[in-house]
Amino acid sequence: MIITPCRLQGAYEITLLPNNDHRGHFTRIYDQQIFKDHGLDWDWVQENRSFSPKKGTLRGMHLQHGPYAETKLIRVCRGAIYDVFVDLRPGSPTYGHWDSILLTEENNKMIYIGKGFAHGFCTLEEDCEIIYKVDRPYAPQHEGGVIWNDESLRITWPILKPVISDKDSRLPTLEEFRRRQAQK
Structure with missing residues (x-):
């Protein structure tokens, strides 16, 4: 397992080995000691599965606030996704910046995303299955996010007309998100 910091502090690319x-392969997906050795010591409390049958499905950009802010560990079991994360941590020098990673079932990569990042992905193939661990339980009253196509973020999504939920299409812009956070 190789753990490499991403461009945005608090996110890490993990390459599985x-x-x-002749029988196939065996891959260690998670090793608590290796994570601890890299300063990534989390108590995963939930593991979730996301399945999207259609290429071009976009889910995001989501996060949870306050005591329910999540750290995530994301990997693709089937298919390929363009995974994006946006820094929404108050006071962060990279607030409003984003980064991305290609995750596929063949490239043996995962992404570790710390608290305070909005997260989303776009499927690049049919029938994509994503498994992710989180360190906080889901709390709908603490969820939020930003709209996937916010012009100020300039995220270079590979699909211009994604399949998206009504809920995700109503997420606020980064500026609206910032104003709401300032009012709290």
């Missing part, structure tokens, strides 16, 4: 032989 499968052991291959």
